[in-house]
Amino acid sequence: MFVLTETNSIANHFIAELRDVTIQNDSMRFRKNMERLGEVLAYEISKSLPYQSATIQTPLALAHTYLLSQQPVLVTILRASLPFHQGFLNVFDKAENAFIGAYRGKHRADETFDIQMDYLACPDLNDKIIIMIDPMLATGKSLLKSYEALLAHGKPARTIIVSAIAAPEGIAFLQENLPDAELFLGTIDEKLNNKFYIVPGLGDAGDLAYGEKL
Numbered sequence: 126m127f128v129l130t131e132t133n134s135i136a137n138h139f140i141a142e143l144r145d146v147t148i149q150n151d152s153m154r155f156r157k158n159m160e161r162l163g164e165v166l167a168y169e170i171s172k173s174l175p176y177q178s179a180t181i182q183t184p185l186a187l188a189h190t191y192l193l194s195q196q197p198v199l200v201t202i203l204r205a206s207l208p209f210h211q212g213f214l215n216v217f218d219k220a221e222n223a224f225i226g227a228y229r230g231k232h233r234a235d236e237t238f239d240i241q242m243d244y245l246a247c248p249d250l251n252d253k254i255i256i257m258i259d260p261m262l263a264t265g266k267s268l269l270k271s272y273e274a275l276l277a278h279g280k281p282a283r284t285i286i287v288s289a290i291a292a293p294e295g296i297a298f299l300q301e302n303l304p305d306a307e308l309f310l311g312t313i314d315e316k317l318n319n320k321f322y323i324v325p326g327l328g329d330a331g332d333l334a335y336g337e338k339l
């Protein structure tokens with residue numbers, strides 16, 4: 126498991142601004158900070174991908190380097206993931222993309238909920254490296270249900286899950302139910318509250334980026 130804030134970097138500022146209740150009034154800044162965090166995490170993930178040697182013709186001579194031997198598939202879970210996904214796409218500009226509509230349905234009286242799924246647009250996933258992008262890992266149910274839906278499109282060779290903020294409960298849930306998935310996290314928070322929101326967290330990422338839904 127990789128946790129970005131285990132090393133201090135400028136990304137601490139992006140996460141601090143995402144959390145800050147005053148700065149959250151500026152939804153464009155919220156989306157931009159989520160995008161910037163996506164770029165940083167994409168760069169960190171890029172260090173773990175496979176590379177092959179390549180030769181580039183400059184105007185003067187040949188330059189030797191290593192380039193990705195396989196492009197990842199970027200999987201976005203609507204809607205909060207959209208700006209985070211854009212950060213990944215800025216870095217992995219040749220990646221294929223998948224989109225999943227998964228969201229927490231209406232909470233019951235005891236605050237439990239089911240995950241609703243209503244949209245899936247996806248390339249062939251057989252033998253691909255998939256990066257599942259969701260800014261909030263709370264209970265982990267959205268990510269697990271999304272992964273199960275993806276399997277109808279093939280069996281990935283490798284699954285990377287990336288979140289900006291994760292709760293210990295969601296991490297434990299994924300480690301139990303998706304033991305082969307690799308986690309790349311911005312930061313790990315304290316706990317979930319009785320509505321299954323991350324504390325201290327940042328609130329509702331989808332609402333902060335795009336406004337409240339009915």
Ligand SMILES: O=P(O)(O)OC[C@H]1O[C@H](OP(=O)(O)OP(=O)(O)O)[C@H](O)[C@@H]1O
Nearest residue numbers: 203204205228229263264265266267331
């Ligand atoms: O780990 P979980 O308990 O499943 O919760 C996390 C999910 O909640 C948020 O989506 P939300 O349902 O709020 O939908 P939205 O993006 O449309 O706001 C978030 O983007 C995750 O997908």
Ligand SMILES: O=c1cc[nH]c(=O)[nH]1
Nearest residue numbers: 263322323328329330
């Ligand atoms: O804290 C949380 C949990 C789920 N979804 C969010 O947007 N925030």
Ligand SMILES: [Mg+2]
Nearest residue numbers: 329330331332
């Ligand atoms: Mg939401």
